[in-house]
Amino acid sequence: MTLFGRVDRIDAEPDGSLHLIDYKTGSHDDEVDARQLRLYAIMAEASLGKPVTRLSFWYLDDGKTWTTEFTDEWRSSSRAELMAAIDEMEQVSDFPATIGVHCGHCPYLHACAEREEIARRRKAEGW
Numbered sequence: 303m304t305l306f307g308r309v310d311r312i313d314a315e316p317d318g319s320l321h322l323i324d325y326k327t328g329s330h331d332d333e334v335d336a337r338q339l340r341l342y343a344i345m346a347e348a349s350l351g352k353p354v355t356r357l358s359f360w361y362l363d364d365g366k367t368w369t370t371e372f373t374d375e376w377r378s379s380s381r382a383e384l385m386a387a388i389d390e391m392e393q394v395s396d397f398p399a400t401i402g403v404h405c406g407h408c409p410y411l412h413a414c415a416e417r418e419e420i421a422r423r424r425k426a427e428g429w
């Protein structure tokens with residue numbers, strides 16, 4: 303399984319470990335959800351070969367930050383969560399089409415197996 307991600311910023315800590323920073327715009331969430339940052343940490347460690355020790359959100363509107371340590375406990379639970387998600391994705395073999403307004407601009411509409419249903423819905427729903 304190949305994973306891709308793009309973290310906003312990676313700083314080097316004085317001890318050589320890495321600090322991942324995600325820039326945020328808009329208001330602060332009541333509860334911080336750092337799952338994405340923890341997945342980035344696993345990917346960064348695998349691709350850069352250095353430990354990640356800190357994770358931060360940097361709120362650009364007011365300059366405040368939220369920071370947490372990336373502990374061994376987080377590392378192993380995030381890895382387990384990632385592997386469970388991969389296992390679940392590998393079980394999926396049915397990918398039903400999601401028909402909607404976007405179909406009207408789809409370059410594959412002419413070859414889409416759903417084009418008759420799309421035509422019916424476009425007529426009925428006026429899109």
Ligand code: SF4
Pocket residue numbers: 399400401402404405406408409410411414415416420
């Ligand atoms: S037209 Fe077909 S292939 Fe294109 S977005 Fe709609 S369902 Fe998907």
